[in-house]
Amino acid sequence: MRAGILIVATVLLGPGRAAAQTPSGQSGWTARTADGQPDLQGVWSNATITPLERPADLAGKAVLTPEEAAAYEKRVVERTNADKRTPGTEGDVATAYNNFWYDRGTKVIGTRRTSLIVDPPDGKIPALTPQAQQRVDQARAWAAEHPADGPEDRSLGERCLLWRTAGPPMQPGPYNNNFQIIQAPGYVVIVNEMIHDTRFIPLDGRPHLPAGIRQWRGDPRGRWEGKTLVVDSTNFTDKTRYFGADVNLHLIERFTRTGPDTLLYEFTVDDPTAFTKSWTAAIPVTKADGRMFEYACHEGNYAMTDILAGARADEKKAAQGAGRKGAQ
């Protein structure tokens, strides 16, 4: 079945048509698939050094001038160069390896906005509700006391289950910032390189799943608004909780092809039991430089056993230290 969809998708990829670059939300891109959908297909990369939230030292500044953007790019690329060492520190251990393993991007987004968040205007994720903040505090307290009793105490990424920046919502990360869009009659399919995850988005207007059925990446429904694909996702579980979201997350994503090599990705987080207001980000995305490769994860996950062994070694050391104190 999947091979059939891929063959159909390849046939549907028509020749690119000339597209005018127009302000975000509008597009001169005219290429369509055989069944008339605006053509969003390709392997895309959302790598950028523009952060999700506006940095504190840029508060009040929504957009950089071209000179400021160039200086910012130079500063950030230097600051995040993993070949810079602070030997003997936990920070140095956590930076993990040489810069050549990373692929964060080197540029800010073309609009030179200082944050990917466009609403609220301060470019920051709105405050959590009291119950959401309590949940976050409890989780943090638990993690401090139980860093690795078992795999369930570790992040979904370390467990090779889900990758945080693949979401949804999708955002830039440290490497493998790639996703592929494939369109078939009645469906848009989004494949994330991390962690080889696929969302099948039906376009036939069927209702969402019943409320009692929850899915780790939500339940997506797609529709076209002009040339923009709008994907509405609900029915999330409490397993992901990205940014502090809860099971009531209602995520709206928008995909608009803005040219042969560009696409605008926007998302709105609507979750009133978790956030005091909804918030929206806009990420211009470009054609990826190269193929996506399979990110088979579980099979090579030596790190998980190492993390657990490290925690057991820490506990043993602490117990021996306490034992010595007791003997004094």
Place this chain on the structure above:
Amino acid sequence: MRTRLVVMIASLGLLLAGVPAWAHHAFAAEFDANKPVKLKGTVTKVEWINPHAWIHIDVKNPDGTVTNWMIEGGSPNTLLRRGFTKLSLPVGTEIVVDGYQAKDQSFRANGRDITFPDGKKLFVGNSSPDEGAPSK
């Protein structure tokens, strides 16, 4: 209490280093900042896998014995896109690893900085086509 303080300091260190705080806590949990190692060895095996590549090296100890160490790297996908495959680091190549040993004191280390003995960096630029680079 100490654990919490360590976690807080580690997070601050990560923020100052420009690394997103969520990104590599795994490494701080696996490897010991107080156990730096500098290893010179020859490659015996390269696991070009996810979530992390592992480079196995034979290291000659001062007493003449040989220990095989496993060195943890990053995801090879980025390097594959630049044309580097596991054949780009052939068995027998000598490399120098500056890293930190596993907390459980096994012969594993993170490859915090891996170079050739002359100090040159590995996987620089894009690989030439004859190294078996995958086509786009």
